[in-house]
Amino acid sequence: xxxxxxIFILLLLALFIIIAIFRxxxxxxQSYAIIVERLGKFQAEYWAGLHFVVPFFDRVRNxxxxxxxxxxxxxxxxITSDNLVVSIDSVIYYQVTDPKRATYEISNYLQAIEQLTVxxxxxxxxxxxxxxxxxSRDQINGQLRGVLDQxxxxxxxxxxxxxxxxxxxxxxxxxxxxxxxxxxxDRRAAIxxxxxxxxxxIxxxxxDKQSAILRAExxxxxxxxxxxxxxxxxLQVFDAIHxxxxxxxxxxxxxxxxxxxxxxxxxxKMWIVPxxxxxxxxxxxxxxxxxxxxxxxxxxxxxxxGEPGVDLSGMDSALDIASNLAxxxxxxxxxxxxQARGEVASxxxxxxxxxxxxxxxxxxxxxxxxxxxxxxxxxxxxxxxSIPPTAQHRA
Numbered sequence: 001x002x003x004x005x006x007i008f009i010l011l012l013l014a015l016f017i018i019i020a021i022f023r024x025x026x027x028x029x030q031s032y033a034i035i036v037e038r039l040g041k042f043q044a045e046y047w048a049g050l051h052f053v054v055p056f057f058d059r060v061r062n063x064x065x066x067x068x069x070x071x072x073x074x075x076x077x078x079i080t081s082d083n084l085v086v087s088i089d090s091v092i093y094y095q096v097t098d099p100k101r102a103t104y105e106i107s108n109y110l111q112a113i114e115q116l117t118v119x120x121x122x123x124x125x126x127x128x129x130x131x132x133x134x135x136s137r138d139q140i141n142g143q144l145r146g147v148l149d150q151x152x153x154x155x156x157x158x159x160x161x162x163x164x165x166x167x168x169x170x171x172x173x174x175x176x177x178x179x180x181x182x183x184x185x186d187r188r189a190a191i192x193x194x195x196x197x198x199x200x201x202i203x204x205x206x207x208d209k210q211s212a213i214l215r216a217e218x219x220x221x222x223x224x225x226x227x228x229x230x231x232x233x234x235l236q237v238f239d240a241i242h243x244x245x246x247x248x249x250x251x252x253x254x255x256x257x258x259x260x261x262x263x264x265x266x267x268x269k270m271w272i273v274p275x276x277x278x279x280x281x282x283x284x285x286x287x288x289x290x291x292x293x294x295x296x297x298x299x300x301x302x303x304x305x306g307e308p309g310v311d312l313s314g315m316d317s318a319l320d321i322a323s324n325l326a327x328x329x330x331x332x333x334x335x336x337x338x339q340a341r342g343e344v345a346s347x348x349x350x351x352x353x354x355x356x357x358x359x360x361x362x363x364x365x366x367x368x369x370x371x372x373x374x375x376x377x378x379x380x381x382x383x384x385x386s387i388p389p390t391a392q393h394r395a
Contacts, residue, residue: 023055033099035061045100064099068160071110075168076118082129084173089165090117092148098156106155113152117162120147130169137164 028034030048037043038058053060071094075087092113096102106112124143125133133140144162152159169177 020055024052026051026053031066033064033066035099035103037061062103064096066096068093068095073114078122078125080125080128080130080133084130087168088121091163091165093160095158096156097158101156109155109157116148116151120144134167
C-alpha cells in the first residue's frame with residue numbers, strides 16, 4: 001500500500017506536467033491572431049506562429065480572422081422620397097485590422113455593421129426617388145462605404161466595399177414600369193422606322209430629281225446640236241444652190257423627186273397637185289431636149305427668149321466647186337431668208353415686165369383651137385412647141 005501511493009502521485013504529477021505543457025504551447029495559424037489575457041487582464045496579442053503562455057494563468061480570450069470577410073444582409077424595406085417601399089439586398093466586404101480593438105471596443109461588430117448599413121441605406125434612399133434609386137447604384141455604394149468606414153474605423157475594422165444586390169420595387173410598380181418601358185421601346189421603334197422611310201423617300205426624290213435634270217440637259221443638248229446641224233446643212237445647201245445658179249428646170253426636177261416622198265407617209269390620206277405641175281413638166285421636157293431651138297438661132301444668145309443655164313464660169317473642175325464650198329462663209333438664217341425673198345421679188349418683177357400684154361391669152365386660144373381640130377399645136381414636122389420665157393419663170 002505504501003509503495004502504491006507514491007506511484008499514483010507520480011502519475012498525477014506527470015499528467016499535470018503534460019497538461020501544463022499542452023496549455024502553455026499555442027500555435028497560431030496564418031492570417032489569424034489571438035488575444036491572451038492573464039488573470040482576466042489583457043496580456044498580449046499573438047500573430048501567426050508558435051507561442052508560449054503561462055498555464056492556468058493565461059487564457060486565450062478571442063481568435064480573430066484577419067482575412068477579408070463577405071457578409072450578405074437580408075432584404076431591408078426602404079422608403080423613397082416619392083413614398084414607395086423598395087426592398088434592398090446589400091453585401092458588405094470588411095476586414096479586421098486591429099484584433100484588440102475589435103475584441104474590446106465592441107461586443108459584436110458584425111451586428112453593428114448590419115444595423116449601421118440599414119440606417120445608412122434608409123438615410124440615403126430617403127433623399128432619392130425611385131428613378132434615381134434604380135439608376136444611382138454607384139452613388140449609393142460610395143455614400144454607404146464612406147459612412148461605414150468612418151464608423152467602423154474605431155473598431156479596428158476596415159470596410160472595403162458595399163454592393164447592392166437587388167432593388168425590388170412593389171409588384172404594381174414593376175408592372176407599370178414594364179408597360180412604360182414597352183411603350184418607350186415601341187415609340188423608339190416607330191421613330192426609327194419613320195426616319196428610315198423619310199431618308200429613303202428623300203434619297204429616292206433626290207435620285208429622281210438628278211435623273212430628270214440630267215435627262216433634260218441631255219435632251220436640250222441633243223436638240224441644240226440637231227438644230228445646229230440642220231441649220232448648217234440648210235445653209236450649205238442654200239449657198240451651194242445659190243452659187244451654182246440653178247435654173248427653173250433643175251428646181252422642177254427636184255420638185256418631182258420630192259412629190260413621191262410626200263405621198264409615201266403613213267398618215268398621208270391625200271396630196272394636192274399644184275397648178276404649176278404642168279409648167280414644171282414642160283420645163284423638164286425642155287431640159288431633156290423636147291424643146292429644140294429653131295433653126296438659125298444662136299444657142300449662146302442670152303436674150304429675153306433664151307433659157308438661162310447654170311453658170312459655172314470661173315470654176316475649172318469639181319474640185320474647185322468643193323474647195324469654194326468648203327471656204328463658204330455661211331450666213332445667218334435671217335440674212336439668208338431676207339436675201340432669198342428679195343431675189344424672188346426681183347425675179348417676179350422682171351418676169352412681169354418682160355411678158356407682153358395679151359400673149360398669154362393668144363397662146364391659150366391657139367392651144368384650144370388646135371385641140372378642137374385634133375392637130376398638134378407645134379409645127380407640122382412633129383417638133384414640140386417651145387416653152388415661152390414667161391412659163392419658164394413661173395415654173
